[in-house]
Amino acid sequence: MIDLDRVSKAYAKGQPAVDEISLHVDKGEFVFIVGDSGSGKSTLIKLLLKELEPTSGTITVNGQVLNTMKRRRIPKYRRGVGIVFQDFRLLKDRNVYENVAFAQRVIGYPSRVIKKRVPETLRLVGLAEKYKSLPKQLSGGEQQRVALARALVNRPEILLADEPTGNLDPGNSYDIMKLLEEINERGTTVLVVTHNKELVNTFKKRVITMRRGVIAHDEEEGEYIEA
Amino acid sequence: MIDLDRVSKAYAKGQPAVDEISLHVDKGEFVFIVGDSGSGKSTLIKLLLKELEPTSGTITVNGQVLNTMKRRRIPKYRRGVGIVFQDFRLLKDRNVYENVAFAQRVIGYPSRVIKKRVPETLRLVGLAEKYKSLPKQLSGGEQQRVALARALVNRPEILLADEPTGNLDPGNSYDIMKLLEEINERGTTVLVVTHNKELVNTFKKRVITMRRGVIAHDEEEGEYIEA
Amino acid sequence: MFSLASIATMAACIFLFGLFFSLVWNFTSIVKGAEEGVGVTVFFEADIEQAKIDEIGDAIKARPEVKEVKFVSADEAWDEFKSDYFGNKAEGLEEGFKDDNPLANSASYEVYVNNIEDQAGLVSYIETLDGVRDISKSDVAAKTLSTVNTLIGYVAVAIILILLVVSIFLISNTVSIAISVRKSEISIMKLIGATDLFVRGPFILEGVIIGIIGAAIPLGGLFFVYEKACTYILTKFSVLASFINPVPRGQIFEILIPVGLVLGVGIGLVGSIITVRKHLRV
């Protein structure tokens, strides 16, 4: 499903943010990515979305080599990837409903489907009542859940979630992680970047630990390993 | 030090975000504020900074009634308060150094002091090397630490930190919380909003638990209580 | 907010454009009018017969470049001269001539051409006609007017062009700010999997709407003000009524409205396409 071959990404001269990482994730896997602040987790996620280009190395997703992908094929690729950004990136001038619906409109779903799927997904993340609010009228945790709903609404093949519970209370965090697990069980490949030690240790999934741009540990049914 | 008398804040008709809260915090206290997503924690912090006006009730800080404070006295008041916003709010077009230095320039510190204090504070949060980066060149956790450095650099009387470790790994989070404790021990009154159950339980401070705008629990040396 | 600013800028620029367009057109038409008042005078040989004079007149009238031919008898010539030269205070002078018209021999045709540039050619032609003694033409007046005409043409084109360039510059400037404010929105859309087309669509529509509204407002305003302004000037400055003849509203707006709309929509469209494209590379 996801293959990285000696991938590096350097923003500037010096120590690269991602340093010759090789990695394989199978279809249907659930992977936690953990690591210190600044160890390159978000950079990795951005590489997988083709938001960033690697400095060197090859990234292959679903048999498609991202490095050489034609510009006009990128949108199609991204539609198959659900993404939760660390900084949410909601559309400021649209309300919750429209933010989530946007992901569906992009693909061209008929409004009949949108009208059903969007409220459904909002209910899933516990925001059914806030559908009319603008992002700035939401609490931090609520914004984060909108971002999650947007990533889930299309039932993507791959879900990349960068710190999806950073602004959520433990109860909410657990529910969300449970939700991701369910989605994973239905076939979606899930990569979750998180700092939540408790959750990582509870869910017993594959854990990739990053340190200064390299993979320090990679364990099935792993535990959160501190630096 | 901080006194709230039946303070409410309603953004719109219906359920207020903060609902008739009365609260007293002594000078030099260290308080955790916990609660579900959307329970009104950030609203409370914003009320204390006078970013928001309460719908009803009286807020008194340091003997000054915020409700009736004259517009031109607000800047002076805010300078005595260090604040970490949940969404960081860094100045996008200034680098890390300037973002932190800004809090000192506002007060009119001589540049001699600024040149000493800013690098010192950046070292404290582990960002000494990144002083030249713009916010968008930082990882989520790094941005959060810049926000913290800005709040600390003036050694404020009161520190309000809204989710200061949400984007940090456990190790970093612990260090930061330890730092806040130290600062508290030097006399600063500290209010920390957090979802980090482990930290709350480790540090054994006063814990205020909010639920739907009201204070559900308020315990000295408390524990994180889930809904 | 930002669309509003774009519309306002668009409206202001097209207003200026329309204003100067009308002004310049009227001005050119005034000069054109003055130009047409400059003719040549054709004198005949002494003791020529009236039949011969008529023949010459017909020959001149047959030329395509001729607009008007006017016969001036010797008496008319003298009367005209007196009033031209002495105003209406010529009584004292008249005594000196009484029945002795000094211009007795000076019956003539006054010939006016459609286009001052054709005058020289016409003169050479008339000179070949039998019975023509002499042709007087005001070389200086003709040449001056023709030059003024060219100069005004140049200045008019220059002004219109400058206004056009400045307008385009200003509008695309505003549109580009307005869109760059949405830069992050555009990049979010693209990262969610929107195609360029999908992102661009609403912006292009917006550009067109901005163009239409931004053009319609000033054009409508000018349309209603134009006649009022003309009437006002003609009544307030009634002395000028004889030689200022405003270009009819229909004639100006027949051109100004389509040009204005095309300009507005075109700039709105091109402005948004170009600026969106800049932010699409995500």
Added chain:
Amino acid sequence: MFSLASIATMAACIFLFGLFFSLVWNFTSIVKGAEEGVGVTVFFEADIEQAKIDEIGDAIKARPEVKEVKFVSADEAWDEFKSDYFGNKAEGLEEGFKDDNPLANSASYEVYVNNIEDQAGLVSYIETLDGVRDISKSDVAAKTLSTVNTLIGYVAVAIILILLVVSIFLISNTVSIAISVRKSEISIMKLIGATDLFVRGPFILEGVIIGIIGAAIPLGGLFFVYEKACTYILTKFSVLASFINPVPRGQIFEILIPVGLVLGVGIGLVGSIITVRKHLRV
């Protein structure tokens, strides 16, 4: 990026303003020149003595509104008439008069006033003088010119005002977009404890700098182009050289430069003060 846009807008507007300011001024000066060419002609009673004529001349010259007095003898009058009326093809006509000048009695003074509006008063005065038979003045010409002058004055003021208003509108529009982009920056500053003054300071400075740069560029450009344009027009349209006399560069820019700079800085300043104030309420 946004300051750049503000500077560009400012520059474009002040450029237009300066352009029309120079154009209008030159135009007014041409009309003024034409106006000064319209004089009155004073005829004397029959068989008047030269001494008396000189006396009248002195009396006229003594009037403050008089710009120039020119004596025209009878012979000169006839020569001038012939060339005025028949161009340089008057030989045939001359035969009819030979030594018999039809204007024998028509020596005159041509009197030019500084200001066409004073002409009527001067005429009434001259009429009271002893030995003056008649005064001819071209009422129509004087009145027309005076009206054209007023009209052009009106139009000029209207154009300059419209340009001014549009410029101010456009610039404050741009400045306000540019600053509203920084709305969140301003609110962050205020929440950190910055006073209004502290926040406003840099924006005001920026406004002033935008004003200075945005005014200096077009003013500098116009300054260098102005003389070139004048020379170009005068050589290219040399026929006009006699009655187009460009206003000297120094005279125009003595006023245009301070006005432009004050405008630029003023708008930049007021624009940023007003728009920052809107965002300061945090």
